[in-house]
Amino acid sequence: MPSSRRARIPARTPSRSPRGPSRAAAPEELPAARRKRAAAVLERLRREFPRPVTALRHENPFQLLIATILSAQCTDERVNMVTPGLFSRYPSPALLAAAAPAELEREIRSTGFFRMKAKSIRGCSAAIVERHGGVVPGSLDELTRLPGVGRKTANVVLGQAFGVASGVVVDTHVHRLSGRLAFSTAATPEKIEQDLMGVFRKADWIEAGSLLILHGRKTCAARKPRCGECTVRDLCPSAALVPPSRA
Ligand code: SF4
Numbered sequence: 001m002p003s004s005r006r007a008r009i010p011a012r013t014p015s016r017s018p019r020g021p022s023r024a025a026a027p028e029e030l031p032a033a034r035r036k037r038a039a040a041v042l043e044r045l046r047r048e049f050p051r052p053v054t055a056l057r058h059e060n061p062f063q064l065l066i067a068t069i070l071s072a073q074c075t076d077e078r079v080n081m082v083t084p085g086l087f088s089r090y091p092s093p094a095l096l097a098a099a100a101p102a103e104l105e106r107e108i109r110s111t112g113f114f115r116m117k118a119k120s121i122r123g124c125s126a127a128i129v130e131r132h133g134g135v136v137p138g139s140l141d142e143l144t145r146l147p148g149v150g151r152k153t154a155n156v157v158l159g160q161a162f163g164v165a166s167g168v169v170v171d172t173h174v175h176r177l178s179g180r181l182a183f184s185t186a187a188t189p190e191k192i193e194q195d196l197m198g199v200f201r202k203a204d205w206i207e208a209g210s211l212l213i214l215h216g217r218k219t220c221a222a223r224k225p226r227c228g229e230c231t232v233r234d235l236c237p238s239a240a241l242v243p244p245s246r247a
Helices: 031-048 061-070 076-089 093-097 101-111 114-132 140-144 151-162 172-180 189-199 202-218
Strands: none
Touching: 031 189, 031 202, 061 076, 061 114, 061 151, 076 101, 093 114, 101 114, 140 151, 151 189, 151 202, 172 189, 172 202, 189 202
16 A cells, blocks of 8 residues: 555554553544544455454354354364364254263363363253253344353354354454554453444454454464564554564
């Protein structure tokens, strides 16, 4: 993009965070300008990631729900190593709900926090059987009433399995990038999501979460963001905060 056409972005006060550039320091950017910049960021990221879908392998909404629960504090790669065996042994919500706790824990142990995850999986599987006839519900309200299912998990399932834009997925990457890109100065996932829902068009909510996650994994890493090779560098208020040797 020619420099004369580049979006104007607000100056920021340098952060002393050990994680490099982080939360915006009261950027003086009007909401309309922020929405325009956010749309430009998405457009760039779309070019870099033409198919921004979840890396969690699944064949139906139920498998995605369980895989998303397992992905907490765990890599998608590790989850993808565990789920084929898990779904082969317990192919339905009824069978997972009836799983012996110790056996289920053994099956998912390598994903970490396995006792808590096993409890969530059994609880939400039982609720799906009892309240929804064994079918994963398709609304945010119903999903977040299931044991162990929060807004992030519900947004993943609704967006990726049902194509429903219920909100913006806020995981650790989206949390970090929202601050660096000055889309939100909030500290909690709930408030960050509300800010992002105002920054992005509703039609872009599903894609926005996926694209920010992919960008966070590939380029805007927590400790060493690679600003020098970042496709949205000229749209990011944090780019100037990275020492030249790291950019
Ligand atoms: S320029 Fe890119 S890599 Fe650097 S902080 Fe901004 S979004 Fe992250």
